[in-house]
């Protein structure tokens with residue numbers, strides 16, 4: 001199968017810091033298709049209960065409604081599926097918290113929000129949440145590990161390796177690799193690629209600084225790991241998609 005599979009994007013409109021209208025969402029989906037993406041997972045943030053990006057019944061219903069509208073109106077040549085980007089928190093470790101509801105549709109994958117620019121509410125739970133997802137027979141994908149060093153600047157160069165050892169697939173952001181996420185992210189993303197730690201490239205596209213496209217990042221990754229390995233990071237083969 002040719003074409004890219006993007007496991008991380010914020011094209012569901014009006015539910016987080018991504019697309020803000022249906023028109024905006026469809027423009028982003030069209031850009032994804034035109035740059036070679038064949039399967040796009042729309043992964044709105046799901047954060048703790050007290051946060052405005054929570055997983056309340058009402059908010060999840062709105063996400064499902066808005067995503068269904070996008071799927072209905074998506075241009076030919078690209079499939080859009082719903083997923084989530086889950087922030088790790090202690091309550092997500094409880095046995096009665098259903099991990100399966102956050103799967104990327106049609107898969108056994110769960111996308112976990114990774115490091116941010118400052119100490120983040122999910123930090124202390126992230127590794128345990130990776131293990132929890134594994135224990136449920138699912139595969140966790142940890143987003144943007146490169147930010148731990150380039151945004152946080154705390155020199156925790158072992159972070160990505162620990163998450164991988166815990167059982168996560170590691171997904172760098174296209175906007176990290178291209179430098180759109182700021183100075184140093186490209187350097188750190190390349191270091192992680194060179195060390196063989198990276199499984200996937202996702203756009204994490206929001207439509208402003210981070211476009212919903214993988215083509216440029218794939219080419220840049222190929223400079224580090226070669227054409228074949230870079231292609232495997234974006235073509236869905238690692239995920240059986």
Ligand SMILES: [Fe+2]
Nearest residue numbers: 008010085204
């Ligand atoms: Fe994201």
